[in-house]
Amino acid sequence: MSAVLSTVVAAAPVAAGWSVHTVWMRRQLSRARRDPLTGLPTRALFETRARKLLSRGSRAVLLADLNRFKELNDTFGHAAGDAAIRATGRRLARWALDHAGTAARLGGDEFTAVFTVGGESHLRTALTDLAERLNEPVPHQNAQLPVSASIGAVVAAGPGTGLPVALRRADEAMYRCKRSGWDWCIGHGNVPITGEQINGRRPGRVGATRPEGRQP
Structure with missing residues (x-):
């Protein structure tokens, strides 16, 4: 039993290290999938x-x-x-x-x-x-x-x-x-x-009406 316990204790830092590494990798992957300016x-x-x-x-x-x-x-x-x-x-x-x-x-x-x-x-x-x-x-x-x-x-x-x-x-x-x-x-x-066009929004078109379904 003591041998098994010793093995688990010895492996704990390694497992913790892999856990941290996995979290870091996931964060890096998430950042790579996101635009850095807007998120x-x-x-x-x-x-x-x-x-x-x-x-x-x-x-x-x-x-x-x-x-x-x-x-x-x-x-x-x-x-x-x-x-x-x-x-x-x-x-x-x-x-x-x-x-x-x-x-x-x-x-x-x-x-x-x-x-x-x-x-x-x-x-x-x-x-x-x-x-x-x-x-x-x-x-x-x-x-x-x-x-x-x-x-x-x-x-x-x-x-x-x-x-x-x-x-x-x-x-x-x-x-x-x-x-x-x-x-x-x-x-x-x-x-x-x-x-x-929303009324008054477009520069140079202030006061324009707001047509519904206006077609060119």
Whole structure:
């Protein structure tokens, strides 16, 4: 018995060491899967989660890109740009959580999310809410940074709408928003894209009306 006890006692530090090493490895792996600036999942982790969500149906995919980000960097400095990116990441992550989804930063000032939708009306309401959150100024030092985003979304339904196709359609909708000055646009495959602008949000478009389902 004493020999067995001696073996266990001798092995304890080794086991403890492996335990610490395992925890350290898991933390390193978790960090590698996270964007260091925002803490959001990287593309690889996002794609894994997104595919699982899309397989359950009733999901939409979006891409969001900050407007005039280079101008913000040039005017307020790169630290301000980082603050805008961090704030956008936090806001998008909370919004995605509210809609049983997941979000990620793809790089630069571009973000993506997969989320649950309950129909066209719910999608419009959700995108309007997200635009309001992303368009709020970001406090930085003694300034309020002007931040806004263009959002493109597509409902991922049917076997032909996997993640790559949905991301491509969302990307097309997003750039349509940028060209049109809208806050968000919805793409429906070959059906014309619809969009909406929140009243007074877009620079140079103050006082504009808030159309429902406005089409280009």
